[in-house]
Ligand SMILES: Nc1ncnc2c1ncn2[C@@H]1O[C@H](COP(=O)(O)OP(=O)(O)O)[C@@H](O)[C@H]1O
């Protein structure tokens with residue numbers, strides 16, 4: 071589903087190189103995890119895939135079901151089925167959460183040539199999904215992420231994902247800052263979406279989340295590259311011994 | 322001396338072709354206004370109060386031509402709102418296009434037709450608040466308006482007006498130069514909503530004197546028309562009695578020059594005055610909000626909320642002052658002026674001022690100027706919202722605080738949809 075080949079990325083502003091040849095293939099129906107020390111380029115990878123400004127791709131490619139992602143506008147990538155749950159969800163004063171969600175859902179439907187949802191249909195679906203994530207109606211009325219706690223912001227990301235039903239979901243440290251109960255809610259939300267046609271790329275520091283969302287493949291990222299790939303046991307190894315051993319072994 | 326002579330020559334030229342009635346109930350007020358105008362002269366760029374806005378286009382003896390704007394089938398503002406319509410074409414009242422001015426709770430007459438004993442209230446108002454508003458800052462165009470106005474409406478609300486009174490200003494002649502002067506009296510406990518829309522003329526001068534008695538409530542919502550080449554100088558002079566309410570909102574979309582002055586005098590305790598504006602300008606657009614709020618009584622609340630969205634070299638100006646007089650304790654004054662600059666060619670000039678002579682007051686003011694939030698824009702786009710829609714959402718969010726000053730939901734929705742229309746037409 072997602073294929074990243076030899077991806078090299080530097081900052082547009084200065085010449086700092088962040089990604090130094092990332093290779094990664096995520097198949098439909100699978101959950102891949104990326105772990106790695108702070109500053110290794112995990113968020114940069116997710117931003118570049120989602121189309122954020124400020125980076126320049128100097129080499130390599132990334133495709134989603136064969137379509138060249140890096141040529142598309144961010145909204146086109148979203149309509150093509152890519153979703154990024156942000157490490158730091160953005161606050162947007164003045165834009166209601168509900169308005170935002172409905173605009174997003176209908177824009178994607180329109181881009182795909184589907185009918186827009188009526189206000190009634192939309193409300194019904196959003197209520198049900200919000201309830202599962204314990205997001206109350208009052209939170210939906212507030213401006214996007216404004217005044218939300220860290221955990222509420224992360225749950226709101228998962229709600230957006232559930233509403234948009236993307237096929238390639240990237241979660242950037244969605245577990246950070248969550249207590250055990252909130253993490254369980256988030257994991258349940260993700261697991262509810264798992265199916266044969268959908269894939270996940272879960273960026274995390276902790277085994278904790280991976281206890282709830284069982285990955286098929288675990289990658290270790292360091293200094294802008296995937297340096298090791300293995301099964302779920304690799305995450306346990308990181309949990310027990312940190313990155314030092316793995317990094318020493320591959321460097 | 323040379324300068325003074327030059328100034329008075331310019332004034333002579335400016336008013337040479339204007340007509341001032343010397344008989345009738347406004348004659349004295351007009352003569353007094355002319356005397357005020359003569360002593361002030363026309364404003365120049367060197368005047369402190371006109372530092373950011375060049376009055377040249379307003380000083381010219383003849384109005385520069387302004388091409389007529391084609392709305393291309395777009396419904397006019399307030400279309401779906403039940404209201405009493407009074408239509409002016411290039412400043413001339415059009416009875417055929419207007420509704421019968423009969424409305425429960427309200428007396429309506431025209432400046433040109435008014436006379437007789439029933440108009441004591443108007444006689445006490447015409448030119449009175451304007452004259453009071455000439456200090457501490459001179460407002461020569463307002464005095465000129467009082468002296469030479471050709472038409473206007475005199476509205477007296479004695480109860481709760483059954484529906485809004487809607488003044489519609491059509492612009493049909495490319496060189497029209499209109500001067501309207503309205504007087505509005507909201508009697509004790511009465512309530513009136515006044516709507517205004519349209520460009521009115523190639524050059525438009527308007528004064529509105531609003532006297533809100535104790536416990537009266539006055540709501541004002543206006544849109545100033547999309548004609549790109551029009552020029553307008555407008556003044557609102559409001560005097561508020563005890564526990565009265567005054568709320569004014571203005572939407573301005575384009576216009577080569579707009580100067581909206583609003584002078585509010587809170588004279589009775591516990592009065593509330595909110596004045597707000599949203600201006601969106603693209604290209605050759607200069608928009609100036611000049612506001613002066615005087616707290617002269619205890620426990621009054623005032624809010625000034627002005628937001629401007631500027632692009633392609635548009636200019637926004639805000640000059641706003643809160644003056645708290647000695648004894649006006651427990652004043653609650655708030656002022657915010659902000660601009661969203663959609664490119665680097667546009668500019669915003671702001672002069673927020675506070676002058677406070679009472680010790681137990683709460684006054685705050687702020688002024689900012691900034692670009693669109695790129696992080697928020699990316700977040701929206703990453704959810705599939707197209708860039709143009711995302712920008713519109715952010716622009717509307719920016720304007721939200723000003724729009725929130727419109728109390729009536731239907732009117733607020735009307736204004737919001739006009740803004741959405743403007744934004745979609747001005748994406749590039
Ligand atoms: N916009 C930016 N400006 C400056 N440095 C950046 C920027 N984005 C990323 N970096 C740098 O790139 C490196 C990788 O960052 P990031 O992708 O956030 O890592 P991770 O998510 O793995 O912690 C870090 O050294 C970080 O400081």
Ligand SMILES: [Mg+2]
Nearest residue numbers: 112113157243
């Ligand atoms: Mg990160």
